[in-house]
Amino acid sequence: MNGRARFAFTALAFGYAFLYLPIVLVIVYSFNESRLVTVWAGFSTKWWQALFANEAMLDAAWLSLRIALVSATAAAAIGLAAGYALARAPFFFGRTLFGSLVIAPMVMPEVVMGISMLLLFVGSEQVFGGPDRGFLTIALAHTTFSIAFVAIVVQARLADFDRSLEEAAMDLGATPWVTFRTVTLPLIAPAVGSGWLLAFTLSLDDLILTQFVAGAQSQTLPMRVYSSVRLGVDPQINVLATIIVCVAACALILSGWLTRRKV
Amino acid sequence: MRYAIALPFLWLAVFFLLPFALVLAIALGTNAPDVAPPVELGFSLKNFALLFSDDLYVAAWLSSLRIAATSTLIALLLGYPMAYAIARARPERRPLLLMLVVLPFWTSFLIRIYAWMGLLAKNGLIDQFLRWSGIAENPGSILGTEWAVHLGIVYAYLPFMVLPLYATLEKLDTSLLEAAADLGARPLTAFLTITLPLSLPGIVAGCLLVFIPSIGEFVIPDLLGGTETLMIGKVLWDEFFTNADWPLASAVAICLLVLLVAPIALFQRQQARSLERRT
Numbered sequence: 001m002n003g004r005a006r007f008a009f010t011a012l013a014f015g016y017a018f019l020y021l022p023i024v025l026v027i028v029y030s031f032n033e034s035r036l037v038t039v040w041a042g043f044s045t046k047w048w049q050a051l052f053a054n055e056a057m058l059d060a061a062w063l064s065l066r067i068a069l070v071s072a073t074a075a076a077a078i079g080l081a082a083g084y085a086l087a088r089a090p091f092f093f094g095r096t097l098f099g100s101l102v103i104a105p106m107v108m109p110e111v112v113m114g115i116s117m118l119l120l121f122v123g124s125e126q127v128f129g130g131p132d133r134g135f136l137t138i139a140l141a142h143t144t145f146s147i148a149f150v151a152i153v154v155q156a157r158l159a160d161f162d163r164s165l166e167e168a169a170m171d172l173g174a175t176p177w178v179t180f181r182t183v184t185l186p187l188i189a190p191a192v193g194s195g196w197l198l199a200f201t202l203s204l205d206d207l208i209l210t211q212f213v214a215g216a217q218s219q220t221l222p223m224r225v226y227s228s229v230r231l232g233v234d235p236q237i238n239v240l241a242t243i244i245v246c247v248a249a250c251a252l253i254l255s256g257w258l259t260r261r262k263v
Numbered sequence: 264m265r266y267a268i269a270l271p272f273l274w275l276a277v278f279f280l281l282p283f284a285l286v287l288a289i290a291l292g293t294n295a296p297d298v299a300p301p302v303e304l305g306f307s308l309k310n311f312a313l314l315f316s317d318d319l320y321v322a323a324w325l326s327s328l329r330i331a332a333t334s335t336l337i338a339l340l341l342g343y344p345m346a347y348a349i350a351r352a353r354p355e356r357r358p359l360l361l362m363l364v365v366l367p368f369w370t371s372f373l374i375r376i377y378a379w380m381g382l383l384a385k386n387g388l389i390d391q392f393l394r395w396s397g398i399a400e401n402p403g404s405i406l407g408t409e410w411a412v413h414l415g416i417v418y419a420y421l422p423f424m425v426l427p428l429y430a431t432l433e434k435l436d437t438s439l440l441e442a443a444a445d446l447g448a449r450p451l452t453a454f455l456t457i458t459l460p461l462s463l464p465g466i467v468a469g470c471l472l473v474f475i476p477s478i479g480e481f482v483i484p485d486l487l488g489g490t491e492t493l494m495i496g497k498v499l500w501d502e503f504f505t506n507a508d509w510p511l512a513s514a515v516a517i518c519l520l521v522l523l524v525a526p527i528a529l530f531q532r533q534q535a536r537s538l539e540r541r542t
Binding site for chain 1: 264266267268270272274275276278279280281282283285286289300333342344345347348349351352358360362363364365366367369370371372373374375377378379380381382384398416418421425450452453475478479481482486496499500503504509512513516519521523527531533534535
């Protein structure tokens with residue numbers, strides 16, 4: 001190994017150790033006999049059993065999954081429209097505003113978005129008498145937040161995409177809508193799919209926005225985890241973390257496969 | 264095409280623009296604890312005046328800036344060598360190495376911060392290690408200090424630093440470095456005069472992607488920091504949830520936005536430029 005290779009190896013080894021050691025330890029300690037996460041007291045699956053008997057946690061997980069499903073689908077549809085408009089309509093009135101508006105939720109501090117969306121829902125309660133805070137308001141907030149991520153993936157895909165296919169379809173007499181449905185959409189479907197997956201993950205993971213708009217009745221999984229974690233370390237959370245890491249690894253492999261599939 | 268523009272535009276106008284107008288309106292109102300919602304509309308600047316005169320808020324601003332800037336710098340120092348090494352790795356290995364950087368980002372943010380709580384606590388593994396190795400006699404708990412907050416931010420946002428850096432370093436023309444070597448430049452000189460300046464767009468993008476979210480960070484200072492760790496995102500949260508002072512929390516939100524206008528504008532301009540280069 002020459003000097004440069006050794007440097008590269010050290011940088012990567014240190015970086016990956018930093019990224020993965022904490023996660024590995026969390027997984028290992030989910031099988032710990034003791035309640036303490038600092039002492040290894042032997043192998044046990046009792047925290048796994050405890051988590052799967054924890055009704056409140058399971059209910060929260062189910063609510064989170066349903067919200068993620070709804071909001072990711074809505075965000076994929078709106079994000080697709082936004083990304084398509086940004087990539088295919090170079091000039092229209094208000095395009096600069098449109099572009100910044102689409103990207104803005106990505107860089108907005110979540111506490112700011114949280115308070116602003118809550119004020120919107122409180123305002124609409126005052127004026128229209130609804131909607132009640134809960135599933136719907138959380139799903140609306142998550143959708144708004146995720147649109148940007150789908151739009152960017154779609155726009156990037158459309159930017160390096162062979163336009164002659166679309167032009168050929170138009171030359172052969174297809175209307176813009178038919179062209180979009182039969183040519184463009186199938187070709188950018190992988191991008192929409194991975195955008196959907198990203199939106200799904202973001203929704204499943206969101207704490208701050210959710211805490212603002214959730215109201216008193218609904219508790220999502222991150223809200224439960226947060227209130228439990230605030231009180232200190234809890235082996236059940238280690239179990240949950242292990243499950244999340246496994247699911248995320250599978251999702252990432254799936255998403256990589258979707259985006260790498262060549263047209 | 265009309266619908267493709269109208270649908271997102273309307274959605275974002277209702278759920279993104281309108282709410283900000285409301286935040287501004289509430290920030291100008293006064294706190295009214297006896298009514299629900301606890302706000303009396305009006306036009307007073309006293310919330311903003313309070314934010315600029317009260318030492319607590321000023322200190323929170325400054326320490327947010329300081330913590331975000333320091334963490335960004337640490338992330339850059341850690342992320343640059345990683346991105347460089349990945350960009351110089353054999354091409355068939357790069358996708359795997361990159362995926363390993365991105366994977367933690369796909370797991371729960373909350374869980375990743377939680378992972379550090381056990382590690383940093385008193386009698387936690389790091390504490391035990393420091394004592395065993397003799398680096399520190401009685402290190403005690405790192406949890407609850409500003410160090411823990413820095414560590415959490417670097418850990419959580421490192422992928423955001425590595426990815427844009429990798430994108431610029433990968434495109435770098437290595438023949439430039441060969442030319443420099445042929446002309447007698449030492450590796451360090453070549454790095455400082457060629458690689459570093461050419462990777463500047465990646466450095467700027469990476470730093471902004473770490474700096475912007477860490478300014479308003481709430482979860483990390485709340486779980487890893489102590490009571491004396493002041494960050495503006497946490498101040499907003501406490502004003503809203505603990506003190507139920509909606510107008511003051513709204514004023515904090517407005518100020519946070521104003522603080523971020525410059526970095527966000529810079530980021531957007533850079534994104535637009537790099538997108539133009541691609542098309």
